Every structure is written in C-alpha cells, then in structure tokens.
Amino acid sequence: MTIKLYDLDSHLRRFEARVLSCESSGDRWRVLLDQTAFFPEGGGQAADPGTLGGAEVLDVQEEPEGIAHYLDNPLTAGETVIGEIHWPVRFRRMQNHSGEHILSGLAHRLYGYENVGFHLGEDVVTIDLSGELTWPQLLELERLANEAVWKNVPIRAEYPDPEVLKDLEYRSKLELTENVRIVTVEGYDVCACCAPHVSFTGEIGAIKILDMMRHRGGVRFTVICGTDAQRDYAKRSEQVKTLSNLLSVPRDDVVQAVEKLKAEKEQLERTVAQRDQKLCDMRLRNLRQTEGNLCIVDEFENPIAMRELVNAGMALCGGVCAAFSGDDQNGYRYIIGSKTVDLRSEAKFINAALKGKGGGQPTMIQGSCTASRAEIEAYFMEKNKE
Numbered sequence: 001m002t003i004k005l006y007d008l009d010s011h012l013r014r015f016e017a018r019v020l021s022c023e024s025s026g027d028r029w030r031v032l033l034d035q036t037a038f039f040p041e042g043g044g045q046a047a048d049p050g051t052l053g054g055a056e057v058l059d060v061q062e063e064p065e066g067i068a069h070y071l072d073n074p075l076t077a078g079e080t081v082i083g084e085i086h087w088p089v090r091f092r093r094m095q096n097h098s099g100e101h102i103l104s105g106l107a108h109r110l111y112g113y114e115n116v117g118f119h120l121g122e123d124v125v126t127i128d129l130s131g132e133l134t135w136p137q138l139l140e141l142e143r144l145a146n147e148a149v150w151k152n153v154p155i156r157a158e159y160p161d162p163e164v165l166k167d168l169e170y171r172s173k174l175e176l177t178e179n180v181r182i183v184t185v186e187g188y189d190v191c192a193c194c195a196p197h198v199s200f201t202g203e204i205g206a207i208k209i210l211d212m213m214r215h216r217g218g219v220r221f222t223v224i225c226g227t228d229a230q231r232d233y234a235k236r237s238e239q240v241k242t243l244s245n246l247l248s249v250p251r252d253d254v255v256q257a258v259e260k261l262k263a264e265k266e267q268l269e270r271t272v273a274q275r276d277q278k279l280c281d282m283r284l285r286n287l288r289q290t291e292g293n294l295c296i297v298d299e300f301e302n303p304i305a306m307r308e309l310v311n312a313g314m315a316l317c318g319g320v321c322a323a324f325s326g327d328d329q330n331g332y333r334y335i336i337g338s339k340t341v342d343l344r345s346e347a348k349f350i351n352a353a354l355k356g357k358g359g360g361q362p363t364m365i366q367g368s369c370t371a372s373r374a375e376i377e378a379y380f381m382e383k384n385k386e
C-alpha cells in the first residue's frame, strides 16, 4: 500500500517517490507510487492539487491497490519523480478543516450535538449539527473557538493501539478496532479523521461564522478560517469604506444611514404615488365628450394609468381614444381603444402613418411608434375632420 506521507508530516509540500505503475484511464493517466504526500478525496475534503514528475495532478483517489493519482501526462514505471503539492490550496484546507474540528468539538462538549455533515467548499465550509442552536449561541461558539486559536495548542494525528482505542472517547466513533486515525486538538476535541491538519491551532488564524439556517432538525452554518477569513475581512472592510464614502457618514454609522435612506425613499414613493393619482384624476376630468377622436399625448407614470384613461375616453368618444406616452426623442408607447372602430384592421393604417408597430383586439390595440407629437396629434385631428 502507498505510504501516506501526509500522515507523518502534514506540512510536507515536496517529496520524492518511485512510480510503481502508470496506465491510461480515459483521457488521463492513473499512477501508483510507493509513497505520496497527496491527500486523496475523502471525509468532505477534495483531493490535493499539484504536480507529479511535471505532470498535472487532476484527481487523487484512495483505491483498493493504493492511492491513485490521475494525471494529464504519463510517467514511466520504475522512475523516481518529484511531487509538489499546491500549497496555498492545501494550507487553506487544513486551516478550515482544523477550525471545523474545534467548532464541532465545542458544540459536542457544550451541547452534546454531533457533526452530521461537513463540506469543505472552494469558498466556505458548511457544518451540520444534529441539534438546534441560536445565532447568539453560535457566536459564543465562535468566540470560544478563536480562544482555542490564541492558546496555540497542538493538534496531533495518530493511530492508537486497539487497547487504547477501545476505551477512547472520540467523535465520529467507528466500528473499527484498529487503523483508526485519531486527530486530537488538545483540550478541545478528539475525533476520527483521515485528513491532514495544521500542527498548532495558531496556524488556523481567525475563525468566523458567516450565517446559519435550520436544517433537518439541527442547524447548518457556514464558516471561514485563516486565509479565507482574512480575504473576506479585507473585502468587507473595503465595502464598508465605500458605503461610508457614498453615504458621507463614519463607518460605524452606515447601517443607520441606510435605514434612514430607505425610510426617506419610502416616503418619497408615497408622495409620488399621491401625485400620480392626482394627475390621473385630472386627466380623467379633462376628457370631453366628442363625436370624433380623443388623443392624449403625455408622459404617463405607468401603463395602468394609460389604460384607465383610454377606458374612460372610449365611453365618451364616437371615434377612437388614443393615449401616447413618451417624447419625440425616445418615441412613444401607445394604447388605443374604440367602441365603434375595428382597431384590429385599422392598426396597419395607424402604424403606417405613425411609423409604429403593434396590434391587439378589435376594441383595443397597443404598441409603439417614432412619429413626433405634432404628427400624432395631426393624424387624429385630421381624422376628426373627415
């Protein structure tokens, strides 16, 4: 079996190994080594990226014959190659994984909850606990986890003897009696785990819980640690700085400033809606009974106001009631209604005259046109004279 160098030294980035076999596997090459520092996918963590003998390591899987490395180029069996782990990715994963153990260990000790789901994603880590916690309880968990970081306690990975293992209290307890890898965060957690971890909690850096949701009778929360937390803090800090400049208030006051802005916007919207209604009422009052056409060109607030006006106008005129909204520069949208004229067949003449397009029912059509206000008004006035 492949010797797992990452078990002996989680900080090993570069190693030498002998190629035991290399065979093609689809469009990739499957390589077995005598030893490897590449962590294979497992326990919620993806396989380590990196290079092996100059070839790209695309995937690493633990298989019955040993740890299989899937490469983009072949290697030669028997040769000795250099393997290099893509360290920033691996270290980020170790920071997050070790941070997860501390949080899960604390949740277990304080509330008796089990970790029932763990996913180490590209941006964040998600943790599922078997019982519910409130947001303040999670924040307290976060505070205690950060305390564990400041204490800089050691993290050990070892395979205890069956005798020791039998009586050992640990999370994720397995049926197995030997070859169980136990990861201990001194004073905080003991858990069965196959992944590489940092050596001291200080390496984790900040631990930050971002949010939570209820999930299957428990909670699911997202966490970022170390480099992820630092990057996130830098981003949030820039965002608050920009907001503070935009709002012209100190950084600590941005929330109140946005709340005030929101209240002002709602007040303005109410005022505008009242004015719109007054305008609608005024337009309706101005409609006059006529045997001919009615034509109203205006800047309407919305299509509903336009349609209401056309409905009212249709009842008052003998021809068509046409409402146009817009201006000469950007063109107009129209709604035209009639009780006497078949607008579906009239539409092509209207569109031809006003450089427009649109259609609809015999009693109402809608569309848009690029004719000027003067041309629009002239068209419907001319019709009145016919």
Ligand SMILES: [Zn+2]
Binding pocket: 043, 097, 101, 192, 193, 194, 195
């Ligand atoms: Zn683990």
